[in-house]
Amino acid sequence: MTATAQHSPASSHRSPSPTGGSRSRFRSPGHVRALLFLVLGVLFAAALVIAVRALYGFPIAADGKVTTATQDGILLVSLIAAPLFWLVGLGAFDYWFYWAAGRKTRPEDHSSHGAHSWRDYLRVNTDHKVIGIQYVCTSFIFMLIGGMLAMVIRAELAAPGRQFVDASAYNGLFSVHASLMIFLFIIPIFAGLANYVLPLMIGAPDMAFPRLNALSFWMLPIAGTMMVASFLAPGGSFATGWTAYAPLSTDAPIGQMFFTIGVQFAGASSIATALNFLVTIITMRAPGMSFWRMPLLVWANFSTSLLVVIATPFIAASQFLVLLDYALGFNFFVPEKGGDILMYQHVFWFYSHPAVYIMMLPGFGIVSEVLSVKSRKPIFGYRMMAFSLLAIVLLGFTVWAHHMFVSGMQGWIRVPMMITTAIIAVPTGIKIFSWLATLWRGVIHLDTPMLFALGFLCMFSLGGISGVMLAMVPVDIHVSDTYFIVAHIHYVLFGGSLFTIFAGVYYWFPKMTGRMFDDRLGKLHFWLTFVAFNATFAPMHLIGVEGMPRRVSDYPEQFAGWNLFISLASFVLGLSTLVFLYNMITSWRGGPRAPANPWRSLTMEWQVSSPPPIFNFDKVPTVVGGPYEYGVPDAQHGIFTAPASEESKSSHPSREARA
């Protein structure tokens, strides 16, 4: 927990409260003020709704009780306003407010940089390393919640008929499960890992916009809390799947809005982070770090950020349309009033297909790092690896309607979408084959990160193959909305994304915590996960093609056998996570100290201490070669010659990039 403690400067840098004294606790940024502002936000929402209703002559109270419409209105406006108030209270906007008001901004003392105790991880912090760890831990918490929801889902599906939950609760369970896993786990954890590693890899002292970075992070717990809290909403949680198709979603109980608005916060966080990555990668590379010397993880996050910046506004739009339809009767999706139901799906998938690549490309980057280092060989076909990422970005925007082959859209669109969907397998294939060629004749270190990377190669290939099958329209017509889809998405997101996440977390664990993990427990974790994962999701292909639709709380007797098997396997899969957690927690607390470069890697994050110094590089690095020159005699990637002057150390981090 004392990640950067040994490298921290004098403790005088700890954030001093400007005025001192306990009276100012309500005025200085922090969780106390945030709570106060949260209450203010709810009061503001209530006042606004009551005022507007009074103005329009709508009833506010009847029979001495506040009407349901008023309650829902206050809740809905609170969902939007209270988080913003909370962020202000937390201090996420303080610097900008001072600056915008023309007041004296606080001198740049870097007091909010670095972590000196575990408490600093609970505060607004502008250090990319702290934010990276905040991201990773928060994401894993939501992954655990989402995973437990999955366990309840499988318990319910263990036998036909009703076991533990009714249809309403069941629909809520899979909806919240998917939303948490997508928006609060896979997407942000990749952002978190990259947040930690990427500035180090390109030789930068921090991200380009550290305050924006902090704001991005603090929007995540808002989105997650909202989605989890939806179970407490009157009428239950949102229960329309993570796709929230209209008009089911525009007609649902108020719980639906917890998704609609939660996604806005997750999306805003995502967009801000992506902008941050883009600017950081473009402007803050160390001298000599040309684009063709960047590690593939940097390339992967560059590509992902392009996708996020272009695509994410579309899901924001789709949810705003639902919000306006739901709350204010805009009739976007009411055909009798000129609305168009299919439009929702087009707008939604224009984000949500690229989102699949947002959830996969960073993982490609991680696997490239791990495979090259652990095979002790250069990445095979480095430039093609980078180009194929960009090709996926481009093609990723041309395939969205393959989610709509049976939606009733114009028939002709299906054929071009089938072709582009199949063709996107080509750049993906290039990557798979290049990784295989990287393994070829290497010196393969078969430790935990490598096992997960190799597991990813096999499982993701399977997911990719079922993806190509799904691209074929006649096959897709039969298996759309069945368990075959559930199997495919889990092979891509679990066998694909999650395996790379595990590979990345194990790989950078020594760098992030300064401790080594237990490799034997790691291997146990891998094998448990690998076997249970396949036992859980492989049979879903079978029952899907056989005719079991997805998103059902009950199913015919003919599927009972496989479903029981799947449920039992899924419980083992759930338990395997405990091994991972135990390993991470005990290793972080008391694992052996990690050397600076335990994997003998060439990339720059491993050339500094574990964990790195507070401003990453005590000497300014110069890049003189490629990042993967293993086996090349005397090859070097970054060299550290000129010591950084005191002056540049104390200047604003984002300005010293080119120093």
Next chain:
Amino acid sequence: MNGERQSARDAPVHVARLVTIGIIASALGIVLALLINWFPVSAAKQAKPIDTLWDVLLIVSVPVFVLVTTVVLYSVYRWRMRPGEELLDGPPIHGNTRLEIVWTALPAILLVALCSYAYAVLHDIEEAKADTMEVRVVGEQFAWTFFYRDGGKELASHDLYLPLNRPVHFTIQSKDVLHDFWVPAFRVKKDAVRGIDTDVRATPNRIGTYPVVCAELCGLGHAAMRSDVHVVQPQQFTAWLGKLRSGAQAAAPTGGGGGGGAKASVDAKTLFTTSAQPVACGSCHTLADAGTNGTTGPDLDQVLKGKSAAFIKQSIEQPNAVIAKGYTPGIMPQNYAQSLSPAQLSALVKYLQEVTK
């Protein structure tokens, strides 16, 4: 081992071994994949080309998967770090342009070929045929209704009857949210979208009863939104249609006595349980007397206990007037006042009042 590691001349040996392993594993994999009985029974002409396309995809897919896993396993087996090699690096191979062109071009060609084949299949299964029968499919929360053209009128049924070997063109509509008309045995599926007509074609070619499934999440009763399709001999179909016609006349409020008298008296219990009727109460509601155990709606043994006939009638006609604790308004269809005849409605109310006393 170390000697072998250093030598690049062994490459052909490794490749030859890999190819051998790959061919054997692929052959086994393909046989296994084709032996699996993937699909439900096929009951329409559309099924065969789709099933064949599926088999072709399996035959192409297995070698791709085998290629990846074989190279991974072989590399790990062959080139795993042995004791004493901790500081050893692999050979600095940066790429091979010819190889990279091959593995870009070959998959591209293969995929375009598969797409062309899939397009041909798509064209085949969606082709309009002569002598096509029209059926209008209407989805609503949580039931299917099928409308047959009969002279200038339409006949409604909750079960789908189709004559053998006659092409059918389904026009699919929705009254509320999205639904999806899926007959797994026909391999056809299309969303029901309010505001537009979607359509799908099938030619049943096997006698039997098969499930009709709603495949698009449509709310609480989604899992229970199932019906049956009966593929029957043409003469049986004509007879059934005749029965439906006379039933509709008997049930019609102003039918004036009706002709066939197939439903002289209304059996409320059958009405409650059978999905072939205008209502399918039992698929959502539990009622001990009728032996149903649906959980989408409230348990009628409890919520109707001791209630008046007026209350029960109101609950059927205007389901949102009183909502049982723990349930959400808007789930139960609100059109029973129209779809049930007065005779059926009063019989149902009387029956419910009696059994829940």
